[in-house]
Amino acid sequence: MSLVTSLIMRQMRAPIITLILGYSISILGMVLAPGIDEQGNPWHMNFFEAFYFVSYTATTIGFGEIPHTFTNAQRTWALITVYLTVVAWFYSLGKIVSLVQDPTFREALKKNHFSRQIERIPESFILICGFGETGHALTSVLTKRNIHTVVIENDAKKIQTLPLEDFPLVVPGITGDASNPEHLIQAGLQNPKCAAIIAVTASDETNLKIAVTSKLLNPKISVICRSEIEEYESNMFSFGTEFVVNPFDTFANIFAMAIHSPSLHLLYDWLTGVPNTDLSNPIYIQPGHWIICGYGRFGQGLYQQLLKSNIHVTVIDPSEEKRDRFLNKSENGNNDFIIGTGFDAHTLTVAGVTDAVGLISGTDNDANNLSIIMTARDLNPDLFIVARHNKKNNEKLFAATNANIVMQPSEIIARKIRSLLVSPLLIAFLNKARNQDPTWANITISRIMGGLGESVPNIWTLQVNEDEARALCQVLQLGRVIRVGNLLQDPRQREQQIKAIPLMLKRNQKLLLMPTDEIAIKSGDQLLFCGTPGAYRSMHWSLNDLHSLNYIMTYEDTPDAFVWRQVNLFLKRNERRNRPRRNRHLMK
């Protein structure tokens, strides 16, 4: 029995017993009350008649004195019946109404609803702790990729508005403190369907606690944490947290990629983007003088990357302590540090904004960042601007500044976590791609654009095993050779290719970038593909359906049951008559 039914029943005991007593006393009284029938004979109601009378009186329907006109004794009891039963009904109804409004009951209802929503999730789900900007962005992109998510959030208002959000999947949400293990268990931490937990609350300490709790209570699931402070980061790694995502480090790495190889950066942007959105344009960063306003975690991360590329940098920050530390390091010898805020024209001019090529406005205050951008643009309209965007509700303002790169921590984290979850191979691919020369990235980019069109492709991993590619495994066991190119044939029309590109092949821990069509597939291989959603479905079909695979491999559509084989032979005889005509038609 669920908690809700049990709560209702427990609360309804008193009203129902009141009703039973009211009815039974009234019925008994009506049976006992002396009456007289039309002929003047003494008469008593039997239980059936009394139950009938009490039923229509108690519900205030009131058919009248049936079957015979009442005597005064019966009328006296009828009066008592009216007050007794009608009051009993009022009491019971009042009790039901108050039960529905009872906070404990509502809480129980909500929990019931939540657990039923989780039960209805067909496959695995990912538990997201914290439904702030990052949690929201993450939920949005994961549900778009057809991955179920469950949300736990401290703020009841955010959970209340959850059903109003326009996510493609139902996202069950529960109000609770994610640092409390009880609440995490309620949210489904120990549910067998829970595949991963993502801690993206605003506080590093809470995230750490979530990671510890999950590793202790359900060691099987993978844990991904957001962290902005280094000590917490190393602490999280120390007990086996799979991934710790630091938005500033992540962005600095992406920025470095953009400096070194714009085409590689573009490839990264396409493959990690939200599928079916428009492909982004390449970003070219000119060598020359750069200015960094705000030397916090963000500014320092980017500074290190610029330093590695031997770019001359001027740092602007109001902290003298930071300047002393900056000047003490010998590696910073060529670069300047100016005390100031950066949103006044004077400081920017001193920093050399007029002949700088780029400016990074990286303070943790959006108003300051916007002001810096506006002032700098006035002084030098050609500046390449990197803006740090802290609060989600300032989105329109940052879009209006036309900054070349806008860094939003929550989006950076969401993007990184999504690529971690959607395909671990993708991360390996991007890491390997980093070591390739720019021409390789250029070729890959043009292949993706030429083969898949103008929108961000879907990414999927094919594992050659019984679960994911049943038919393929069966055919491989027979000793037949299937090549990568075969997988790209359309199972509907084998002469055509599906819109997919193999990005990487993983075999025995060895990675091979951009495998060619001739490579024969072995059992246990993992292949990373990008392509359209339709291509994914087609590939899935041919991998799991023996007939489709046969059709692709042998150019024959063969049924496997005896009767159908006979039917097929018969059909083929008919087909042969039609074939010349069809072929002629195709040749035209």
Added chain:
Amino acid sequence: MNREKVVFSFFMILALTLNFGFFAGEVDNPNHHNVYELFAVVVVNLIATVLKFGDRSQMGAMLLATSLVALVQLFSASIVWAYVVNIQGHAMTPDTMSTIISLSGGALIANFISVILLIIETSTMRH
């Protein structure tokens, strides 16, 4: 002493005793079976059932089940009685009476199991 337990046990045992009172006597003799007693059995059984609502333990579920069985049996008996007397308009016949009594006999067994379960539960309780 727990007042709730007293009320609970009272109604369960009363349901059994009243049921037995109605059941006792020659099976097909209407004079041996009082309609008021049947009414009382139905009412007391109803109350006993409602008192068992909302108990989430295994024992609670068993008790509720036995009570529901008794109710089904007693309702059937009452409906047979009302049908014959009020709808067909006959006087009570020995045939009908024996049907009613055998139905109430089923309810008696269910009520008996209820009380046995109650005794088991009480005796396993440690103080």
